[in-house]
Structures are given as C-alpha cells and as structure tokens.
Amino acid sequence: MSSLDLDIAEPGRPELQEVSPGVYAYLQPDGTWWINNTGFLVGPQGVISIDSCSTERRTRAYQQAIATVTSAAVRAVVNTHHHGDHTFGNCLFPDAAIIGQDRTRAEAIAFGPPRDLPAWDGPDWGELSLDPPFITFADGLTVHAGDVRAEVRHVGTPAHTTNDSIVWIADRSVLFCGDLIFNGGTPFLLMGSVQGAIEVLEGVVAPLHAATIVPGHGPVFHDVGPLDDTLDYLRFVLDVASRCVEAGVPPLDAARSTDLGPFADWADAERIVGNLHRACAELAGTPRGGPIDIAMALADMVAYNGGAPLTCRA
Numbered sequence: 001m002s003s004l005d006l007d008i009a010e011p012g013r014p015e016l017q018e019v020s021p022g023v024y025a026y027l028q029p030d031g032t033w034w035i036n037n038t039g040f041l042v043g044p045q046g047v048i049s050i051d052s053c054s055t056e057r058r059t060r061a062y063q064q065a066i067a068t069v070t071s072a073a074v075r076a077v078v079n080t081h082h083h084g085d086h087t088f089g090n091c092l093f094p095d096a097a098i099i100g101q102d103r104t105r106a107e108a109i110a111f112g113p114p115r116d117l118p119a120w121d122g123p124d125w126g127e128l129s130l131d132p133p134f135i136t137f138a139d140g141l142t143v144h145a146g147d148v149r150a151e152v153r154h155v156g157t158p159a160h161t162t163n164d165s166i167v168w169i170a171d172r173s174v175l176f177c178g179d180l181i182f183n184g185g186t187p188f189l190l191m192g193s194v195q196g197a198i199e200v201l202e203g204v205v206a207p208l209h210a211a212t213i214v215p216g217h218g219p220v221f222h223d224v225g226p227l228d229d230t231l232d233y234l235r236f237v238l239d240v241a242s243r244c245v246e247a248g249v250p251p252l253d254a255a256r257s258t259d260l261g262p263f264a265d266w267a268d269a270e271r272i273v274g275n276l277h278r279a280c281a282e283l284a285g286t287p288r289g290g291p292i293d294i295a296m297a298l299a300d301m302v303a304y305n306g307g308a309p310l311t312c313r314a
Contacts (some may be wrong), residue, residue, distance in 0.1 A: 004068070006061040008071050010037070010050060011313050016065050017220060019212045020146050020172040026065055028058065031185055031217035032267045034123055034314035036085040039176050039214055040066055043145030046075035049096070050167050050176050051216075052089030054314045055114075056126025059089030074078065076143060078152055079133055080178030080216065081161045081189075082107035085314070093133035099141070100133030101152040101154045103163035108132035116288040119298040123314035139167075148172070155180070158193040158289030159200040160216075168208060175210035183218025183226045187233055189193075190274035190297055193288035194241070198234050233263050237272070241279035251276035270301045 003013045012029025017164040019025050019039075026038045030311040033060075047066060053059040066074065074093050079086055079100035087108055090098050100108075109132050114125035140153040150166045158164075167176040179188070180200060189197055205213075206227060213227075214220050244254040255273045263269070277297040286292060302309060 001166045004061070004065050006064055008058065008061050014061060014065060016068070019214065019220060020148075020169065020174050023169060023172060023174055024069065025214040025220050026062055026258045027055070027219065028265065030313075031182070033120060033310055033312040034085045035312075036179075036216055037144055037214060037218075038062055039084075040069075040074070041143075041148050041150060041169075042070050042072065043143035043148060045055055045145070048121070048143050048145050048150070049074050049077045049093065051080055051178075052077055052084040052086050052093065054085040054125070055123055055279075057093065058123070058314060059092045059253060062089070063092065065119045070230075078143065078167060079104050079108075079166065080163075080176065081164045082111065082132075083161065083179065084111065084114060086178070086196055086216070087132070088125065088128050090133075091129045097135050098131060098133045099135045099137075099143075099152070100106075100167050101163045102136045102138055104165070105133045105136050107161065107260055109164055117249055119310055120312040121309040150245070153204075155200045155204050157196040158197060159193045159197040160189060162289035164192070164200070166204070168210075173209075173211035174214070175205070175208055175212070176214045177205060177216070179216035180205060181213070181215040181218075181230050181266075183215045183221055185217050186263065186269055186271040188268070188271045188274060189234075189237075189278050189287070189291075190271075190294065192274060192278070193282060194234055194237050194279040196284060196288045198231060198238075201234075233266075236263065237275045237279050240272075241276050241283055244276060245280050245283045251280055251297070252303060255300075255304055273297065273301045273304045 017025045022042045034054040041048040076097045111132040
C-alpha cells in the first residue's frame with residue numbers, strides 16, 4: 001500500500017493498494033459522507049475503473065493515482081450504484097464507456113447533477129455535469145483487462161440502493177462490493193432495503209468466500225468480521241423498527257431513545273434515523289426500495305445530529 005502525494009491531505013491522504021496483480025483499490029480516508037473508495041483493473045487495452053468519485057478535485061486525484069501505475073487510457077467506468085460519490089466524477093472520463101445496471105442509469109438521471117444539498121455541510125463539487133451509464137445491463141456482464149476477468153453482477157434485490165452491483169474477480173478471489181459494506185462506518189439503507197441488504201450479504205456476498213473484499217467505504221479486509229458486523233447492525237435496525245412500529249413511535253424519536261451499543265463508535269451514527277425510516281416503511285407494507293419521504297428522513301437525520309448539517313469533507 002502506498003500513500004499518494006496528491007492535493008488531498010484532509011481528512012486523510014488517499015492510498016493505492018494492489019490487491020492482486022493488475023487489480024488496484026483506491027482508498028479515501030475517512031470514508032464517510034461523499035468520500036468513497038474506487039478501484040481499477042489494468043490490461044493491455046487500457047484501464048477499467050470501478051466507480052468514480054464525488055468531486056472534481058477527488059476524481060482528478062484518482063486519475064493521477066491511476067497514472068502512477070500506467071499511462072494507458074481509462075476505457076470503461078463500471079458504476080456499482082447510482083449515488084453521487086460513486087458517479088458524479090463519470091464526466092471526467094470522456095473517452096470511457098460508462099457502464100451500470102439499468103436502474104443505476106434511471107436513478108442517476110432522477111437524482112440529477114451535483115448541486116447544493118442542504119442536508120450536508122458542503123462539498124465543493126467543482127465543474128461536473130451529469131453523465132449516467134450509457135451501457136446498461138439487467139443482471140450482469142463480464143469485463144476483461146487482459147487476463148483479469150471480472151463479473152459485474154446485479155445483486156437481485158434492493159439493498160443499499162435499488163440498483164447495487166458487485167464486481168467479482170473469481171480467479172483472484174477479489175470482490176468489489178460497493179456500498180453493501182461500510183467497513184468501520186454505519187450502513188445506509190434509506191434508498192434501498194434493510195431486509196434486502198441482509199439477504200444480499202447472506203445469499204450473494206458471503207457464499208463467494210472472497211479472500212479480499214474492497215468495500216465502498218473503509219479499509220480493504222480479508223476476513224468475515226466486517227460482513228458479520230454489518231449483518232449484526234442490520235438485524236439490530238430491524239429489531240428497533242419492529243418495536244417502533246408496534247408502539248407507534250416515529251423513527252426520529254425511536255432513534256433518540258435507542259442505545260447504539262457496539263455500533264456507537266461507528267462513523268455517521270445519524271444514519272440510524274434514515275435506516276429506521278426505511279425499515280419502518282417496509283414493515284408497514286412499502287415494497288423494498290419503494291417510495292418514502294426521503295426529504296423528511298434527511299431532515300430527521302439533521303435533527304438527530306443536533307440541527308447541524310451532516311459532516312462532509314469531500
């Protein structure tokens with residue numbers, strides 16, 4: 001692993017880790033709101049990037065990191081889901097094919113381009129325009145970087161979002177799991193499904209027995225600890241939501257009265273509120289990933305945060 005001498009020092013310098021020959025993880029500390037991980041595959045025809053970054057500054061730094069490994073062009077960008085920290089930088093790869101699941105394209109277009117988002121404190125997006133996937137798939141496809149064969153698979157049900165995909169390099173036992181796991185951070189299911197996320201981690205991710213997992217946020221890991229911890233948290237959310245619905249308590253009030261216990265030290269604890277909004281809606285009959293009042297949930301997260309915008313240092 002190497003720390004990169006880029007124009008990013010706070011909250012932490014990005015690091016480049018070769019997790020398998022020709023397969024790189026690009027890790028951005030501190031991995032919280034709008035500060036994501038990406039990765040890339042290097043082959044004789046060029047580079048395949050797994051996601052982009054949230055801001056112009058961060059995506060330019062990511063491009064500089066790629067250039068420390070190869071002078072080859074980025075030929076494709078695979079988006080693991082539609083959230084802006086993984087897609088807003090797509091436009092800075094003008095010669096690349098932007099690839100994503102069918103609904104990734106639809107949700108990126110529905111959300112729109114970078115702009116002021118009052119729930120968050122910043123960031124400065126830079127000069128970015130909307131550039132959603134223009135090559136899409138329903139269930140999956142395969143990309144190749146020389147002898148690196150990577151399967152891009154839709155997970156089959158709403159989880160972190162309605163449109164999550166994983167990138168599985170079977171012969172290297174390397175998995176890029178997007179935001180299905182926040183290693184060291186609180187999961188965020190407001191735009192997906194809590195029960196769906198449990199099913200995906202148990203039924204899609206765990207059976208792969210990946211030796212190396214690159215999460216969408218947080219450090220690379222090589223054991224089942226972060227996966228099991230995420231499952232424990234999701235089951236905890238469902239338990240709180242069940243009692244919340246039974247007692248007729250709004251999600252914000254339930255969150256304020258809930259002891260987060262072993263999850264209290266995880267970054268972005270206010271996500272418990274959004275997660276309860278989603279879980280309670282599902283228990284009340286809303287389909288997985290179905291429409292709920294996202295603006296109200298975000299406002300409740302800000303209220304849980306003491307009225308201050310959610311911290312973002314991207």
